[in-house]
Amino acid sequence: MSALSSKELPVDLSELEGRKFVCLDECQLCCLCQPELLEKEVPYFKRNFPDRLVVRRSPHKHTALALKNGHGPCSFLDGGRCSVYPNRPHYCRQFPFHVHLSERVQVELDLSCRGVWLDHGEDAQAFGTQLLADNSAALRRGIEDSREVYRVFKANCSEAGIAIEPGKLRREFESKLPLMTDPAFLGSILDRSMEEDEMTLAELPESRILDAKAAEELQLAAMETGLESLAAEDTFSTPVYCDPHGTWKIFVSQDSELDLYEMDREGKISRLRGIVPKRVPLLAPEGEGKKLFTDYLATLNRRDSFLGYAYYLIDDYGYDDSLSNVYYGAMATSALDLLWRSSLLAHIWGGRLDQEGMREGIIFYDMDRLDAPTIGAFM
Numbered sequence: 139m140s141a142l143s144s145k146e147l148p149v150d151l152s153e154l155e156g157r158k159f160v161c162l163d164e165c166q167l168c169c170l171c172q173p174e175l176l177e178k179e180v181p182y183f184k185r186n187f188p189d190r191l192v193v194r195r196s197p198h199k200h201t202a203l204a205l206k207n208g209h210g211p212c213s214f215l216d217g218g219r220c221s222v223y224p225n226r227p228h229y230c231r232q233f234p235f236h237v238h239l240s241e242r243v244q245v246e247l248d249l250s251c252r253g254v255w256l257d258h259g260e261d262a263q264a265f266g267t268q269l270l271a272d273n274s275a276a277l278r279r280g281i282e283d284s285r286e287v288y289r290v291f292k293a294n295c296s297e298a299g300i301a302i303e304p305g306k307l308r309r310e311f312e313s314k315l316p317l318m319t320d321p322a323f324l325g326s327i328l329d330r331s332m333e334e335d336e337m338t339l340a341e342l343p344e345s346r347i348l349d350a351k352a353a354e355e356l357q358l359a360a361m362e363t364g365l366e367s368l369a370a371e372d373t374f375s376t377p378v379y380c381d382p383h384g385t386w387k388i389f390v391s392q393d394s395e396l397d398l399y400e401m402d403r404e405g406k407i408s409r410l411r412g413i414v415p416k417r418v419p420l421l422a423p424e425g426e427g428k429k430l431f432t433d434y435l436a437t438l439n440r441r442d443s444f445l446g447y448a449y450y451l452i453d454d455y456g457y458d459d460s461l462s463n464v465y466y467g468a469m470a471t472s473a474l475d476l477l478w479r480s481s482l483l484a485h486i487w488g489g490r491l492d493q494e495g496m497r498e499g500i501i502f503y504d505m506d507r508l509d510a511p512t513i514g515a516f517m
């Protein structure tokens with residue numbers, strides 16, 4: 139198969155620059171993401187493991203590998219090892235890389251994978267280049283579909299008088315990154331983004347001392363954002379946090395209450411304790427944690443999947459809002475969600491949002507970005 143030329147198919151691998159990754163034996167977090175099979179992979183599993191396949195109808199019809207007990211890790215995870223390793227699906231082979239298709243191809247690195255934080259092992263950029271080359275035919279087909287979706291979206295925006303200038307937004311956001319470590323600034327963005335007229339970040343006060351009432355409101359807003367992102371009908375559909383010992387922790391929020399569970403490698407779930415969300419203080423990043431936090435926001439700001447998320451919201455809101463209000467509002471919400479979840483981990487296991495505390499928060503948070511709706515698609 140021929141490699142992709144950037145002329146026929148613009149490719150962005152900048153998120154991978156200078157990064158390395160290694161797979162950690164004790165983790166197996168990605169074996170919790172039910173792998174979807176490519177069409178060409180179905181016959182092998184149908185022939186050899188017909189009772190380990192499930193057909194899913196959402197978000198589109200596809201075949202996936204069965205999970206243990208219907209909700210735990212992949213049924214092929216055996217004693218901490220993949221029992222079909224040489225024949226594991228494409229999805230498993232490419233983890234922790236995600237290929238997003240919009241008007242171009244962009245490769246993201248899943249920062250929930252602990253193996254990308256160790257700074258040794260395989261060169262991420264070389265892996266990403268090979269990944270694209272190995273799938274060039276499917277990418278060419280996929281990009282045609284996503285370009286058509288973008289064409290329709292932009293035509294709708296033009297009809298509604300919504301300006302689409304992502305480069306300008308991204309540059310403005312990048313220039314204000316140092317201010318984002320102050321939760322009060324994030325609160326200002328959030329408040330302003332809900333007003334009708336178009337916003338810029340330059341108009342916001344750079345420092346704001348919150349009085350007790352405003353501080354409490356911000357704490358509540360962050361808590362509600364965090365609880366909403368952890369809300370689920372059951373324990374099987376909320377984000378999983380793989381702790382530094384490789385243990386899978388699950389937080390489930392229901393009716394403003396929060397419970398912490400643990401899941402073993404067989405999919406058995408035990409409740410560890412309840413947490414009173416109002417007792418979780420919203421912390422601010424400190425020391426080296428500030429750099430990690432702003433680097434992470436810079437990564438989100440470069441991701442086409444995040445921009446596609448803002449586009450999705452515009453479409454969902456009926457083309458009534460400006461892109462800047464939606465984009466900055468989504469960024470501030472994500473940043474507050476990340477801060478609250480990081481504060482939650484620090485509250486339970488002790489700690490601050492220093493380098494270690496922020497890293498754990500990002501590990502807990504980043505996998506959710508994959509589930510966020512986006513205009514475009516992950517391949």
Ligand code: SF4
Nearest residue numbers: 161162165166168251
């Ligand atoms: S999440 Fe990363 S470290 Fe963990 S099993 Fe998957 S690839 Fe390996």
Ligand code: SF4
Nearest residue numbers: 169212214215220230
């Ligand atoms: S097929 Fe193997 S690598 Fe893929 S999710 Fe299942 S156990 Fe993990």
